[in-house]
Amino acid sequence: MAQNKWEVVVVGGGPAGLSAAIEAAKSGCRTLVVDANETAGGQLFKQIHKFFGSSAHRAGVRGIDIGGELLAECEKQGVEVWLNSVAIGLFKEKTVAVERGFDNGAKSVVVLEADRIVLASGASENAVRFRGWTLPGVMGAGAAQTMINVNRVLPGKNVLMIGSGNVGLIVSYQLMQAGADVKALVEAAPKIGGYAVHASKIARAGVPIHTGHTVLEARGDRRVEEADICAVDEKWQPLLETKKTLAVDTVTIAAGLKPLVELAMMHDCQMMFHPVLGGWAPLHDAKMETTSPGIYVAGDISGVEEANTALEEGKLAGISAAESLGKIGEADADRIRSEIWGRLDGLRLGPHGVMRMQAKSEQIDHYKSAQSA
Amino acid sequence: MNEHRDDDVLICRCEEVTLGEIREAIQNGARTVTGVKRRTRAGMGLCQGRTCERLVQQILRAELGNAPEEIGTSTVRPPVRPVSFGSLVGDEGGKL
Amino acid sequence: MSVENEGYLTIEELKAAGQYPSGARFQEGPVAVIECVQEIPCNPCETACRFGAIRVGEPITNLPKADEGKCTGCGLCVARCPGLAIFIVDKTYGEGLGAVSFPYEYFPLPSEGDEVTAVDRAGRGVCAGTVVKILAPESFDRTPVVTVAVPVGKAEDVRGIERAGQAGGQS
Numbered sequence: 001m002a003q004n005k006w007e008v009v010v011v012g013g014g015p016a017g018l019s020a021a022i023e024a025a026k027s028g029c030r031t032l033v034v035d036a037n038e039t040a041g042g043q044l045f046k047q048i049h050k051f052f053g054s055s056a057h058r059a060g061v062r063g064i065d066i067g068g069e070l071l072a073e074c075e076k077q078g079v080e081v082w083l084n085s086v087a088i089g090l091f092k093e094k095t096v097a098v099e100r101g102f103d104n105g106a107k108s109v110v111v112l113e114a115d116r117i118v119l120a121s122g123a124s125e126n127a128v129r130f131r132g133w134t135l136p137g138v139m140g141a142g143a144a145q146t147m148i149n150v151n152r153v154l155p156g157k158n159v160l161m162i163g164s165g166n167v168g169l170i171v172s173y174q175l176m177q178a179g180a181d182v183k184a185l186v187e188a189a190p191k192i193g194g195y196a197v198h199a200s201k202i203a204r205a206g207v208p209i210h211t212g213h214t215v216l217e218a219r220g221d222r223r224v225e226e227a228d229i230c231a232v233d234e235k236w237q238p239l240l241e242t243k244k245t246l247a248v249d250t251v252t253i254a255a256g257l258k259p260l261v262e263l264a265m266m267h268d269c270q271m272m273f274h275p276v277l278g279g280w281a282p283l284h285d286a287k288m289e290t291t292s293p294g295i296y297v298a299g300d301i302s303g304v305e306e307a308n309t310a311l312e313e314g315k316l317a318g319i320s321a322a323e324s325l326g327k328i329g330e331a332d333a334d335r336i337r338s339e340i341w342g343r344l345d346g347l348r349l350g351p352h353g354v355m356r357m358q359a360k361s362e363q364i365d366h367y368k369s370a371q372s373a
Numbered sequence: 374m375n376e377h378r379d380d381d382v383l384i385c386r387c388e389e390v391t392l393g394e395i396r397e398a399i400q401n402g403a404r405t406v407t408g409v410k411r412r413t414r415a416g417m418g419l420c421q422g423r424t425c426e427r428l429v430q431q432i433l434r435a436e437l438g439n440a441p442e443e444i445g446t447s448t449v450r451p452p453v454r455p456v457s458f459g460s461l462v463g464d465e466g467g468k469l
Numbered sequence: 470m471s472v473e474n475e476g477y478l479t480i481e482e483l484k485a486a487g488q489y490p491s492g493a494r495f496q497e498g499p500v501a502v503i504e505c506v507q508e509i510p511c512n513p514c515e516t517a518c519r520f521g522a523i524r525v526g527e528p529i530t531n532l533p534k535a536d537e538g539k540c541t542g543c544g545l546c547v548a549r550c551p552g553l554a555i556f557i558v559d560k561t562y563g564e565g566l567g568a569v570s571f572p573y574e575y576f577p578l579p580s581e582g583d584e585v586t587a588v589d590r591a592g593r594g595v596c597a598g599t600v601v602k603i604l605a606p607e608s609f610d611r612t613p614v615v616t617v618a619v620p621v622g623k624a625e626d627v628r629g630i631e632r633a634g635q636a637g638g639q640s
Contacts, residue, residue, distance in 0.1 A: 036454075050551035050610070052511035054529045060513035060551050062610070089451030099456050107460040126427050129392070134383050177575055181635065191473045196507040197552030199476030204629045206592035209476040258427060262453040265446070273441040279427070280446055308510075350508035350530035 006032045008321050009096055009114035011087045011263060014042020015307045016299025016314035017120030018070040018079075023318025024118075025077035027327040032112070033079055034098050036086045040074075041067035042122060043142070044307060046149040048177075049170060052195075053308045057343055063307060090117070090263040094294055116294050116321040119264055120314060123257035123278060123300035128162060131217040133253075137224030141171040141254035148178040156250030160227050161185040161207075162215050166306075168254030169198035175252075176205055183246050186213040186229050188236055195352065214238055218251050227251055257304045264301065267292045270370050276359040277303030283367040287320035287337065288313055291370055296321055303363065305356055312344045384432070385425040387418020395429060399436045405445045406430060419455055422447045477590040478504055480625060490537045490558075495625075499542025499559035499568070503533050504590075504628075505552060517549035544570050548609035557616075560624050567624025568601060570616040575632050578603060578613055587619050587627040594631060596623045 008024040010017045013035030025031040033040060047063020058066055074081060084101025088109070091097070096112045125140035132138065137156060141163065147153045159180050161172045164187035172182045182202065190212050192199045203209060216228040216238060231242040259281045265271065269282040269290040281303045282290045289296050296317040299310035316337060323333035348357035380393030390413045398412035406422075409415055409429050416422030416429065426447055433444045472478045483489045486506040494500050503514070503523070512525040514533050522539035523546060525531050544557045553572040562568035569587075579585060579600045587598035598617040605613035619627050 050612070052509055052551050054510065054512050055516045059511060060549055060610075086454045086456075088454050088456055091451075097451060099452070099454070099460050107457065109456065109461050124423055127424050129379075129382055129384060129428050129431075131379060131382055134386050176632070179576075179634075192476055195509055195552065196472045196476070196478075197505060197509070197554040200472065200478060200504065200590065201553050203476035204588060204590050204592050205632065206588065206635060207476075209474075211474050262449045265449040266451065266453070279441070346527075346529050347510045349510055349528050352507075353510060353530065 004110055005113045006030055007115045007325055008032070008118065008318075009034065009112055009116075010118040010120055011090075011096065012042065012120035012122055012299070012301075013037075013040030013081060014120060014122050014299060014310065015044055015066070015070065016122075016301075016310035016317070017042070017118065018074055019311045019314030020118045020120060020296070020298050020318035020321070021079045022070065022073050022077050023315050024116075024322050025074075025079045027319070027322035029116075029322050029325060029327055031079050033074070033081045034085045034087050034096070035081065035083055038083055040071060040081050040083065044070070046145045047307060048149050048174060051308055054343070054346060057308065057311070059308075066307070066311075087121075087263060090119075090266045090295075092267070115325055116296065118288075118296045118298060118314075118317045118321060119282075119301055120297070120299045120310075120317075121260040121263060121301050123259050123304050125253070125257055126255040128215070128253050128255045130215050132219055132224070132227075133251075135218050135220055135224050136222065137220065137249055138218055138251045138253065141167050141252040142257075144250070144252045145171045145174060148174060154178055154180055155252075156180060156224075156248070158183050158248045159250045159252055160215065160229070160246055160248040161252050161254060163187060163254030163256070164189075164192040164194055164199065164209065164211070165254055165256065166194035166198055167257075168252075169194040169202060171252060171254060172202045172207055173198065173205070176202070176207075180250070182207045183248050184229065185209045186215055187211045188214045188232055215251065216240075216243060224249055224251055257300060259301045259304060261301060264290060264295070264297060267295055269295060269297075270367075272363060272366050274303065274359045274362065276355050277305075277363070281363070283363055283370055285367050286316075286341070286364055287323075288317040289320060289324075291367065294324070303356070303360060306347075309344060309347050309356075312340050312347070316340050384428050385413070385415035385418065385422075387420055387425075388414040388416075390415040390425075392432065395432050396436060399433065404433070404437065404439070404443070406433070406447050407445065409433065410447060416447050421453070472506065475591065477592075478506065479590075482506065486532070488532070488535065490535075494537040495558065495560045498561050499544075499557050500537060501535055501540050501542060501544070501546055502556045502558050503535050503546075503554065504556065505533055505550070505554045508532060509552075511551060513549050513551060514546045514555065517546040519543070519545060544604070544614060547572055547614045548612040553612070556628060558624050560621050562618055562621070562624075565621055566618050567621035568616050568618050569624055569627045570602070570614050571629050572612045573615040573629070574612055577633055578605070579615065579630065579633070585617060585630040587617055587623065588629050588631055589626045590628045592629075595626055596620055598627065598630065600630075
């Protein structure tokens with residue numbers, strides 16, 4: 001089956017995967033992107049806000065518009081994109097099993113051979129357990145964001161948001177843009193986790209932000225009708241005497257993301273646990289190659305960060321895969337990589353960035369010691 | 374057995390495993406995600422632990438204080454997403 | 470800082486960050502107030518300003534520094550800031566009146582002439598205001614900038630308006 005042999009197969013068509021594919025194809029690799037969704041772009045098409053970053057790399061442009069630009073560039077560079085197609089297995093000799101979706105809705109499993117594989121499968125939302133967390137109306141903040149910004153469905157009118165990272169803050173804002181009221185945002189830590197400017201946006205829209213608070217319980221007849229919140233002590237234990245009941249129909253959970261690493265584990269890529277990066281993630285070098293030669297990672301699978309870092313990591317992986325196939329010379333690849341690393345370092349500064357910069361360099365150090373062992 | 378206020382809270386919704394059942398498994402010697410899985414079926418449902426694995430890891434950590442490296446993760450096997458038998462055996466576009 | 474706990478800045482915090490226009494500058498007319506006190510990797514405000522009044526430099530996590538002498542209060546930076554953290558405050562708008570311009574990305578947009586409840590950084594209603602201008606050219610990329618006239622004594626506090634249908638701000 002000659003048509004199922006590719007020079008580069010990219011799993012996941014989000015910002016990391018698409019930019020990897022664009023770079024690989026630009027260098028002349030026959031490149032395929034396999035994406036599970038109806039449209040590629042990953043989470044970009046629900047990022048209706050303007051991105052941070054430097055003017056040099058699309059700061060101030062909305063995620064949705066970056067998604068559109070990437071898709072156009074993929075087409076221009078001749079990247080093949082399979083939609084509704086799920087990578088279900090990754091085997092030795094770099095074969096990928098894909099349940100391929102067709103336009104008529106039918107599905108069929110095909111096995112692809114790839115010279116190089118870029119895993120850009122992203123991350124999944126963390127659950128939080130509390131009494132009633134399985135009731136309809138409790139959902140991930142990212143899921144709520146998909147509902148409002150992609151499907152244009154309002155999950156509820158009155159929302160309790162759990163978690164003050166950037167996802168919790170941004171989705172609170174977007175829920176209000178979509179017409180909901182955010183009754184409160186609770187954060188167990190003593191300080192707000194995300195950017196102050198995002199927090200200020202929702203504070204002036206009237207959202208009370210309760211740091212040092214948690215959700216105790218969601219209640220309702222077949223769906224959420226109310227939820228209890230309370231303060232926590234310094235050991236994160238709930239102070240029940242501070243309990244307050246809020247009339248909400250939706251509880252959205254923004255408790256962080258974890259890298260979606262199954263395929264990397266299946267190929268025996270060595271993993272490392274790092275709390276800053278969302279838990280277990282594959283070790284990789286500065287070219288984004290894992291401990292399994294020819295398998296690259298980029299974006300949230302390599303440690304949860306942001307769309308702008310994912311775009312840059314994708315480029316690193318794409319260029320490096322092309323270089324290892326002899327499509328681009330080492331000197332050129334090195335020059336491009338050092339430009340990318342310059343931008344990545346810039347994005348990993350400041351109080352929110354340095355921890356990620358530190359964690360990513362630990363990952364690369366561990367890769368080196370794993371390789372020399 | 375120490376009765377916890379929240380023992381009836383569901384942790385694995387696919388297989389309907391409660392917090393109390395997971396604590397019991399830990400008391401009976403489970404030390405890892407896989408140990409809990411073998412005793413309770415937590416993580417063996419449709420989502421293959423994508424939702425509850427993190428919760429099971431947190432419970433193990435809270436009960437035993439072990440490091441993430443000791444608690445581990447689920448073992449990964451293909452298919453990593455639910456697939457119908459039809460698409461596994463069918464030709465392109467085939468259905469059972 | 471209250472911005473780390475409650476999510477909003479106080480004027481004292483802004484002054485401490487060295488970003489707040491001087492009293493004398495406020496008396497000269499409209500001026501940009503940049504409420505960005507946390508080092509995040511971001512610099513579109515720098516290129517938004519045609520007068521070179523905003524400087525970020527390298528690394529891009531530097532806090533923006535506004536040169537109040539160069540700032541004309543034109544407002545081009547307001548819609549460009551991805552953090553929606555820049556406001557134009559005009560304490561010379563009219564007899565006893567000040568004007569505050571802020572980004573407003575909610576539907577429905579108010580109309581010029583609307584009487585509204587003006588809110589402060591914490592979302593608390595602080596006074597009545599009148600919408601006097603709405604700018605939403607294509608170059609603002611779907612971030613309309615609304616200007617509301619309020620009593621001049623409230624111009625340094627007002628940072629937005631209650632949304633239509635909002636179930637009451639914090640009180």
